[in-house]
Amino acid sequence: MWEYTDKVKEYFLNPKNAGEISDADAVGEVGSLACGDALKLFLKVDESGVIQDAKFQTFGCASAIASSSVLTEMLKGKTVEEANKITNKDIARELGGLPKEKMHCSVMGQQALEAALKNLRGEKVAAEDLEGEVVCECFGVTDRQIKRAIKENNLASIEDVTHYTKAGGGCADCHDQIQELLERSRAEQPKPVQLGPKVKPMTNIQRMQLVTKVVDEEIRPSLHKDGGDIELVDIEGLKVLVSFRGACAGCPSSHLTVKEVVEKKLRERVDAQIQVEEVRQ
Amino acid sequence: MKITYMDNNATTKVAPEVMEEMSPFMDTLYGNPSSMHSFGGQVQKSINLARERAASALDCSPEEIIFTSGGTEGDNAAIFAAINAQPDKRHIVTTRVEHPAVLNTAKYLETRGYEVTCLPVDDAGRLDIDQLWDSLRQDTALVSVMHANNETGNIYPVQEMAQMVKDRGILFHTDAVQAIGKFNLSLDSLPVDYLALSGHKIHAPKGVGALFVRKKAPFRPFIMGGHQENGRRAGTENTAGIVGLGKAMEMAAQNIDQENTRLAGLRDRLEQGLISSVKHTRINGDPDSRLSNTTNISFKYIEGESLLLMMDVLGICASSGSACTSGSLEPSSVLRAMGVPFTYVHGSVRFSLSRYTTEEEVDLVLDNLPGIISRLRDISPFCEGREPGTVSQKYEN
Numbered sequence: 001m002w003e004y005t006d007k008v009k010e011y012f013l014n015p016k017n018a019g020e021i022s023d024a025d026a027v028g029e030v031g032s033l034a035c036g037d038a039l040k041l042f043l044k045v046d047e048s049g050v051i052q053d054a055k056f057q058t059f060g061c062a063s064a065i066a067s068s069s070v071l072t073e074m075l076k077g078k079t080v081e082e083a084n085k086i087t088n089k090d091i092a093r094e095l096g097g098l099p100k101e102k103m104h105c106s107v108m109g110q111q112a113l114e115a116a117l118k119n120l121r122g123e124k125v126a127a128e129d130l131e132g133e134v135v136c137e138c139f140g141v142t143d144r145q146i147k148r149a150i151k152e153n154n155l156a157s158i159e160d161v162t163h164y165t166k167a168g169g170g171c172a173d174c175h176d177q178i179q180e181l182l183e184r185s186r187a188e189q190p191k192p193v194q195l196g197p198k199v200k201p202m203t204n205i206q207r208m209q210l211v212t213k214v215v216d217e218e219i220r221p222s223l224h225k226d227g228g229d230i231e232l233v234d235i236e237g238l239k240v241l242v243s244f245r246g247a248c249a250g251c252p253s254s255h256l257t258v259k260e261v262v263e264k265k266l267r268e269r270v271d272a273q274i275q276v277e278e279v280r281q
Numbered sequence: 282m283k284i285t286y287m288d289n290n291a292t293t294k295v296a297p298e299v300m301e302e303m304s305p306f307m308d309t310l311y312g313n314p315s316s317m318h319s320f321g322g323q324v325q326k327s328i329n330l331a332r333e334r335a336a337s338a339l340d341c342s343p344e345e346i347i348f349t350s351g352g353t354e355g356d357n358a359a360i361f362a363a364i365n366a367q368p369d370k371r372h373i374v375t376t377r378v379e380h381p382a383v384l385n386t387a388k389y390l391e392t393r394g395y396e397v398t399c400l401p402v403d404d405a406g407r408l409d410i411d412q413l414w415d416s417l418r419q420d421t422a423l424v425s426v427m428h429a430n431n432e433t434g435n436i437y438p439v440q441e442m443a444q445m446v447k448d449r450g451i452l453f454h455t456d457a458v459q460a461i462g463k464f465n466l467s468l469d470s471l472p473v474d475y476l477a478l479s480g481h482k483i484h485a486p487k488g489v490g491a492l493f494v495r496k497k498a499p500f501r502p503f504i505m506g507g508h509q510e511n512g513r514r515a516g517t518e519n520t521a522g523i524v525g526l527g528k529a530m531e532m533a534a535q536n537i538d539q540e541n542t543r544l545a546g547l548r549d550r551l552e553q554g555l556i557s558s559v560k561h562t563r564i565n566g567d568p569d570s571r572l573s574n575t576t577n578i579s580f581k582y583i584e585g586e587s588l589l590l591m592m593d594v595l596g597i598c599a600s601s602g603s604a605c606t607s608g609s610l611e612p613s614s615v616l617r618a619m620g621v622p623f624t625y626v627h628g629s630v631r632f633s634l635s636r637y638t639t640e641e642e643v644d645l646v647l648d649n650l651p652g653i654i655s656r657l658r659d660i661s662p663f664c665e666g667r668e669p670g671t672v673s674q675k676y677e678n
Contacts, residue, residue, distance in 0.1 A: 012587070013594060033623075034623045035623075036604050036612070037584065038662055057662035059661040060587070061585075169604065170604075
């Protein structure tokens with residue numbers, strides 16, 4: 001059985017904004033009956049570019065319905081510009097995390113939102129979505145979609161790709177192609193900036209900013225996958241104090257997360273001398 | 282909350298009578314049957330009784346029963362016994378609808394240089410006996426065909442198949458995990474060499490099962506170690522489990538015909554009730570040859586996991602072949618082997634009843650399921666006559 005957060009359960013059992021908007025200004029549609037999930041997103045946008053109403057219709061599992069519903073809640077009251085910045089990670093975070101095998105449900109939300117915003121701008125959606133070569137024939141996933149998921153979510157294995165896009169989850173015939181895409185993406189990725197001795201020593205402010213950035217952009221998303229979260233409590237020189245939220249809070253192996261995930265990453269990206277400590281609150 | 286348990290092909294409740302017989306073996310009778318002292322030795326008598334009960338339920342002799350840890354071990358032990366005894370034969374025949382205990386073992390053997398023929402099934406999940414005949418070769422070491430399918434409940438013509446295979450001098454194994462206790466089965470007339478069964482599908486506990494090995498059929502222990510089970514299955518006996526299995530097999534054999542009639546009545550009431558109150562359904566399986574306790578129904582336009590979780594809120598337990606319930610995103614391989622369109626596989630639900638299922642429980646499902654389905658269909662973008670699709674419509678028939 002999947003371990004869904006209470007929020008996922010709540011949004012699934014009592015979904016908000018289910019239904020259609022008959023005079024919608026924009027509609028975004030992704031998925032199909034054969035894929036096993038599909039989402040149709042309706043937006044009502046006023047003259048000043050603020051989303052007044054959002055509704056959804058979803059065919060899919062509990063986390064697909066919950067992701068769709070929470071997305072409509074997130075969209076209401078936002079400007080189109082703000083909506084444009086919503087990612088699948090934001091959707092998963094809003095739900096308190098999703099099981100990693102179900103991350104593709106949040107990706108579906110993001111894709112439907114993109115399709116709707118394109119529709120709002122009067123761009124054709126279908127042509128764009130069908131672009132690229134179908135890699136996974138079981139679920140109709142293209143190389144474009146896979147490459148994008150790899151890049152945006154830092155995916156490393158075929159299993160990860162399946163969790164985020166469903167590609168490779170059926171007959172497994174496309175696993176070699178997915179592996180190839182993973183390798184190509186890895187080769188294309190910019191090498192991390194080397195912060196060796198040549199670099200001028202950072203000021204305290206610079207270090208604090210970089211620590212915050214790495215925590216927000218690299219550490220937090222990986223904890224979200226397991227339903228957890230992290231908060232920066234304080235930075236004293238090379239000592240970083242953090243506390244955990246969600247599934248990580250009170251997790252018996254959180255000290256391992258501190259050392260193996262947080263400290264390792266910060267040492268790699270900020271300063272090899274950094275020490276991370278957990279503050280229990 | 283009251284649990285309405287309709288997932289008995291997954292596992293069953295331990296019968297109170299079985300628990301009662303088992304409990305001394307975890308308490309006062311905890312001795313090791315291999316011990317020299319009479320405190321341990323007395324337990325051997327109870328194991329012997331369990332073996333006799335099992336043999337009598339199956340119509341075979343007690344020496345032909347080896348107690349195991351369950352169905353998977355039995356399947357593995359039989360397959361490896363058969364191939365290890367005939368190292369020059371490198372071909373195995375099985376079916377596309379087997380349980381993973383057989384299918385994945387066959388796949389493993391493929392990596393070890395074996396050739397495996399997986400017999401296909403038709404759209405009702407039926408096997409073609411002529412195809413079995415055509416698949417047999419000089420170097421076929423073993424044919425392994427399940428007696429009844431866990432997902433659809435289909436019963437396969439093992440009698441005819443085993444006879445055909447025997448006439449060709451080839452060994453035959455059947456995974457009878459879903460068949461035992463659900464219909465009369467006599468090993469006196471069923472010409473199989475091996476038969477695996479599991480305790481927890483017939484109201485005994487998990488972690489115990491049995492393998493029938495016919496006299497003269499080749500056998501080597503699958504688990505090496507001590508001399509237990511006549512040197513054929515090492516490891517200190519699961520005494521309580523074995524005692525429980527013996528009792529459960531005895532109980533299942535009693536009133537089997539009456540119980541089957543009752544279960545078929547309940548199952549049909551459930552199935553007909555759902556078909557008549559819900560549109561766009563499909564029964565997966567062979568209505569003419571099915572276990573009396575099983576129905577596998579697909580509801581188009583909805584996804585199985587959502588349905589299961591909405592039923593879960595009401596305490597109703599069932600299972601689904603949908604990709605989202607599998608843990609691997611892979612939809613049921615049994616339904617796919619049958620060519621069930623993806624759209625129906627995703628919305629498939631299996632209800633499997635037991636001797637403890639009541640008419641009230643069936644009615645509770647009938648009262649609630651149509652409402653749940655229409656709720657889910659209401660929020661689905663698809664409905665009758667409107668099925669927009671994207672690139673992957675190739676499986677849509």
